[in-house]
Amino acid sequence: MLTPYLPYPPTSGGQIRSYNLIKQLSKDHEITLCSLIKFDSEEKYVDKLKPFCKKIHIFKRAKKPWTFSNILNTGFSAFPFLVIRNFSNEQKEELKNIIASEKFDLIHAETFYVSPHIPKTDIPIVLVDQTIEYQVYRHYANNFRLAPLRPLLMLDVSKIRYWETYFWKKAARVIAVSERDAIEMKRLVKGLKVTVIPNGVGEDLIEEVPIHFKKSILFMGNYAWLQNVEAAKILALKVFPEILKKVPDCKLIIAGQNTDKISDLKGENIELSDFAVDDIKSVKIAYQENGIMVAPLYGPGGTRLKILAAMASRMPVVTTEIGKEGIAAADGEAILVGDDTDALAKDAVKLLNDEVLYKKIANNAKKLVETEYSYKSIAQKLSDVYREVVEANR
Numbered sequence: 084m085l086t087p088y089l090p091y092p093p094t095s096g097g098q099i100r101s102y103n104l105i106k107q108l109s110k111d112h113e114i115t116l117c118s119l120i121k122f123d124s125e126e127k128y129v130d131k132l133k134p135f136c137k138k139i140h141i142f143k144r145a146k147k148p149w150t151f152s153n154i155l156n157t158g159f160s161a162f163p164f165l166v167i168r169n170f171s172n173e174q175k176e177e178l179k180n181i182i183a184s185e186k187f188d189l190i191h192a193e194t195f196y197v198s199p200h201i202p203k204t205d206i207p208i209v210l211v212d213q214t215i216e217y218q219v220y221r222h223y224a225n226n227f228r229l230a231p232l233r234p235l236l237m238l239d240v241s242k243i244r245y246w247e248t249y250f251w252k253k254a255a256r257v258i259a260v261s262e263r264d265a266i267e268m269k270r271l272v273k274g275l276k277v278t279v280i281p282n283g284v285g286e287d288l289i290e291e292v293p294i295h296f297k298k299s300i301l302f303m304g305n306y307a308w309l310q311n312v313e314a315a316k317i318l319a320l321k322v323f324p325e326i327l328k329k330v331p332d333c334k335l336i337i338a339g340q341n342t343d344k345i346s347d348l349k350g351e352n353i354e355l356s357d358f359a360v361d362d363i364k365s366v367k368i369a370y371q372e373n374g375i376m377v378a379p380l381y382g383p384g385g386t387r388l389k390i391l392a393a394m395a396s397r398m399p400v401v402t403t404e405i406g407k408e409g410i411a412a413a414d415g416e417a418i419l420v421g422d423d424t425d426a427l428a429k430d431a432v433k434l435l436n437d438e439v440l441y442k443k444i445a446n447n448a449k450k451l452v453e454t455e456y457s458y459k460s461i462a463q464k465l466s467d468v469y470r471e472v473v474e475a476n477r
Contacts, residue, residue: 084191085200087169089118089141091128092361093285094340095305096388097213101193102132103285107462109135112469115187117178119144119171119197128361140181142174163242165216166196175200182206188473198250207255207476209468213282215264217244218383223309248272255472258465261409280464281409282388283456287367288395292449295397296441297374299334300326300431303366303389306341310382317379317424319348325428326377327352330435338369370396375434375441379427380406391456394418394448399441401430411455417447 090101105114115138120126129139145153148168157164179202190208192198198210217240224236248271251257257277259265265277302318304311315337323335337348338356349355358365376393380403390410393400394417401419412418419430434441 084114084116084193085197086116086118086193087144087197089120089125089128089132090116091131092363094358094360094363094366095308096282097193099285099388100213100282103283103458104462104465105132105135107458108466111466113137115181116140117142117174117181117200119169119174121146140174140177142171142177144169144171157239161242162199162246163239165220165239165243166199166246169196170199175202178202189469191469192250192254195247195250198253205476207472208253209256209258209472210250210254211258211260211280212247212251212264212268213260215247215267215383217241217247218267219310222382226313244271251275255476256468258468263408278464278468280461280468281456282391283458283461284388284391284395284452285458287363288370288392289453289457292371292397294442294445295372295374296438297372298330298332298435299336299374300435301336301338301369301373301376301393301398302378303369303376303392304339306339306344310380311339312345313382314378314380315345315348317381318377319345319350319353321424322377322379322427322431323353325425326431326435329432333435336369336373338366367396370398373398375431376400376402377427377431378402378406379424383408390418391452395452395456397445397449399434399444399448401427401434403427412448412451417444417451419444 086101088098090098090105093099093102108114114136116136117140120141121144132139145168153168157167160167178200182204187206190201190206192208192210195210195212220243221240224233224240227233227236251268251272257268257275258280259268259277260282262279265279268277269275302315306312326333335353336356338358340358340360342355342357370392376398378390380387383405387406390400390402390406403422404420407418407420414420421427421430
């Protein structure tokens with residue numbers, strides 16, 4: 084299994100998914116994990132993964148994305164910036180030795196941009212793309228504040244699209260986390276074999292939590308990610324002021340990692356709570372003690388783990404159609420959906436003022452997550468795909 088991050092601590096979306104899947108998959112499979120890290124300090128988390136992995140190999144990548152070397156290499160390479168910043172020559176060379184050292188039935192590549200490390204091989208590859216990356220970066224490029232630079236960014240977007248679809252074609256099976264992503268993948272590559280396996284919620288959040296009806300709004304995220312920065316700004320500057328007009332004693336808590344990137348949003352009734360990367364306890368408390376989540380997500384991509392985590396914690400969620408992608412929650416039953424800032428604000432006000440509606444949404448969401456989005460059932464679906472692919476390759 085190749086991941087572009089060490090799957091611990093499980094605080095960001097990709098790490099949460101990979102860590103929980105590895106825990107479950109290890110019951111039936113022997114896993115050799117190859118992960119990229121940025122800092123030496125991450126090595127201390129390897130012991131957390133040892134109970135679930137036969138072997139673990141870690142490789143260094145650039146600490147900072149926007150280095151002169153990365154930018155220069157991107158300019159003179161066919162690969163996009165996303166691949167260059169997540170590339171390790173050491174891993175590319177060492178993977179040849181690892182693959183030659185023993186018999187592997189399957190290679191699981193988590194994200195297309197780890198694929199350039201994989202040497203030529205007859206071992207079937209299952210490629211999991213948690214989001215369609217070129218769509219994410221196209222959204223960013225289209226909204227980039229310096230218009231003269233947009234054509235350069237769009238050139239990189241076209242490179243992402245080329246290599247993303249290239250590696251999909253080389254895989255024995257592609258995994259999407261939402262039906263919308265699967266449809267788009269098959270549109271881009273005719274005849275592509277795609278299976279939808281959604282994201283889920285870890286065992287730490289699928290526990291009994293009492294109703295916590297409060298006049299507080301939470302948004303959780305890692306603000307190193309563009310979609311989370313955009314959503315936090317829309318929430319603080321456009322949605323929350325409308326909510327305050329109707330619920331003046333309401334508070335907004337914007338929490339997670341790298342909140343220094345949105346420090347200008349802090350103000351009256353708006354609190355920024357920065358959590359250390361391994362502070363899982365504080366993340367859990369934030370979900371279980373605040374009132375509602377409002378997630379004005381407009382950037383495309385995958386299934387939003389923050390929304391599933393809130394639902395598991397009996398926290399009603401207000402989001403957009405894009406935000407609820409990959410989650411089979413009915414609007415008005417287990418979630419509230421609005422696609423403009425006025426609609427999001429109105430739905431949030433309803434929940435903050437109506438305890439009966441609050442309880443209905445919270446309880447239905449909790450039940451849905453427990454039934455459909457546990458990692459035990461998701462890992463079984465992935466394991467079934469593994470077996471299909473291996474059998475087909477014999």
